[in-house]
Amino acid sequence: MCRYLQKLLSGHGHQVENFSAGKALLNALAAADEVQGLLLLDVKMPDIDGLEVLQQVRDQYPQLAVVMMTGHGTIESAVSAMKLGAYDYLTKPFPQERLLALVERCLERNQLREENRTLKQELRERIYPGAIIINSAAFRKVYNMALRVAGTNSNALITGESGTGKELIAGTLHYHGSRSQRLFLAINCAALAETLLESQLFGHVKGAFTGADRAQKGLLDEADSGTLFLDEIGELSPGLQAKLLRVLENGEFLPVGATRPKQTNVRFIAATNKDLEAEVRAGRFRKDLFYRLNVVTLNLPPLRERPEDIEPMVQHFLQLAAQKVGRTVSGLTPEALRALKSYHWPGNVRELQNIIERGAILCNSGIIDLEALPIRFAAPNGGADAALLTSFSLRDAEQAQISRTLHQTGWNKSKAAGLLGVTRKTLDKKIRDFDLSPANTGPAA
Numbered sequence: 001m002c003r004y005l006q007k008l009l010s011g012h013g014h015q016v017e018n019f020s021a022g023k024a025l026l027n028a029l030a031a032a033d034e035v036q037g038l039l040l041l042d043v044k045m046p047d048i049d050g051l052e053v054l055q056q057v058r059d060q061y062p063q064l065a066v067v068m069m070t071g072h073g074t075i076e077s078a079v080s081a082m083k084l085g086a087y088d089y090l091t092k093p094f095p096q097e098r099l100l101a102l103v104e105r106c107l108e109r110n111q112l113r114e115e116n117r118t119l120k121q122e123l124r125e126r127i128y129p130g131a132i133i134i135n136s137a138a139f140r141k142v143y144n145m146a147l148r149v150a151g152t153n154s155n156a157l158i159t160g161e162s163g164t165g166k167e168l169i170a171g172t173l174h175y176h177g178s179r180s181q182r183l184f185l186a187i188n189c190a191a192l193a194e195t196l197l198e199s200q201l202f203g204h205v206k207g208a209f210t211g212a213d214r215a216q217k218g219l220l221d222e223a224d225s226g227t228l229f230l231d232e233i234g235e236l237s238p239g240l241q242a243k244l245l246r247v248l249e250n251g252e253f254l255p256v257g258a259t260r261p262k263q264t265n266v267r268f269i270a271a272t273n274k275d276l277e278a279e280v281r282a283g284r285f286r287k288d289l290f291y292r293l294n295v296v297t298l299n300l301p302p303l304r305e306r307p308e309d310i311e312p313m314v315q316h317f318l319q320l321a322a323q324k325v326g327r328t329v330s331g332l333t334p335e336a337l338r339a340l341k342s343y344h345w346p347g348n349v350r351e352l353q354n355i356i357e358r359g360a361i362l363c364n365s366g367i368i369d370l371e372a373l374p375i376r377f378a379a380p381n382g383g384a385d386a387a388l389l390t391s392f393s394l395r396d397a398e399q400a401q402i403s404r405t406l407h408q409t410g411w412n413k414s415k416a417a418g419l420l421g422v423t424r425k426t427l428d429k430k431i432r433d434f435d436l437s438p439a440n441t442g443p444a445a
């Protein structure tokens with residue numbers, strides 16, 4: 001059976017390992033660096049009972065999905081297996097297609113769960129950012145206003161360049177208001193295609209479209225009596241603008257495919273880095289929706305207009321980065337700090353945070369110097385970097401930078417993508433294009 005399964009599954013592109021008894025499997029799991037994927041487990045084994053193994057695996061390796069194989073006529077063990085948390089079971093003998101379909105479905109679910117987990121993690125990290133650094137008078141003014149508005153329960157519009165802290169202020173409005181015990185949910189209106197955004201916001205009924213095999217609640221439902229943060233509201237399509245207006249006017253919305261409207265009580269906080277009034281004048285954004293959202297406007301000043309915030313932020317981000325990277329970083333050289341202070345920060349606080357984290361990874365002595373900063377911070381006639389520039393094509397430089405970052409993050413692709421300022425997808429593509437692997441991305445690569 002083991003050999004048959006191994007041949008079948010590896011023939012379909014899966015990596016398979018075989019164990020002929022329970023103990024051998026548990027030992028191998030305990031010795032593995034990382035456990036993931038799918039375990040096909042027989043109920044009857046020479047040493048330990050399969051259900052016993054299932055229980056141990058579910059406790060210790062919850063990320064490993066288990067499919068039990070039971071003999072004909074042992075429906076009780078199949079039921080126990082499901083109760084113990086098996087993903088599914090197969091009754092022997094089973095047709096090959098049934099096994100293959102089950103394996104695909106299970107691995108796909110694993111992947112979705114993993115993505116979901118990292119998304120949630122990212123969401124939490126963004127929403128509970130810990131300390132908010134307030135040093136400049138300009139930022140303090142907005143922050144104090146946010147605290148006053150927080151208690152009023154009214155909708156608010158937050159404007160400001162990318163990376164100025166709009167989401168942070170949205171969180172402040174929620175967590176300092178009367179809804180703080182309820183959910184604060186966020187959605188980026190620019191990140192999703194219109195139909196997907198609609199079903200995320202409003203939910204859908206079973207059968208509303210192909211693939212909607214069950215009903216799904218929308219964010220408007222989930223955020224009921226809480227707060228919904230609509231990021232990049234300027235990107236909302238005219239159709240959805242109309243539907244959202246209805247919610248703002250009377251709390252009513254229609255899930256996709258539903259015939260009867262639902263009610264919700266949501267506080268809306270919207271953010272944009274566009275000039276929304278100009279969008280209204282140009283006829284791209286509804287005036288009535290604009291006024292509903294814009295009960296209060298909080299405008300975040302760009303970082304270049306509040307240079308007093310830079311140094312305390314550097315200290316703050318240094319601490320966060322050192323923790324995250326797991327090494328001690330004591331500070332910056334005076335030249336590096338000067339370079340940061342005189343920069344124009346088009347990406348604002350987010351750019352500063354990334355540069356500090358990158359510096360913490362790249363610096364050698366535990367002190368971030370000019371060399372650990374991106375090339376744009378180099379002195380105008382910079383020596384070392386100039387040499388780098390003449391001997392490298394743009395493509396070479398890109399490959400070198402990606403290699404170095406992957407190596408330094410230990411091939412943690414999400415982290416590397418973050419540092420490089422690209423999406424995971426883009427990074428994956430580059431890795432394929434340049435044919436990079438842990439073997440060819442050493443420090444000198």
Ligand SMILES: Nc1ncnc2c1ncn2[C@@H]1O[C@H](COP(=O)(O)OP(=O)(O)OP(=O)(O)O)[C@@H](O)[C@H]1O
Nearest residue numbers: 129131132133161162163164165166167168349350
């Ligand atoms: N005053 C601050 N103190 C500490 N961290 C800050 C501050 N302002 C912004 N940040 C951090 O900078 C990053 C960017 O902030 P945020 O996501 O709120 O910006 P944004 O305006 O929503 O950006 P974007 O337009 O790119 O979505 C976050 O990691 C946030 O925690």
Ligand SMILES: [Mg+2]
Nearest residue numbers: 163166167231
């Ligand atoms: Mg944002």
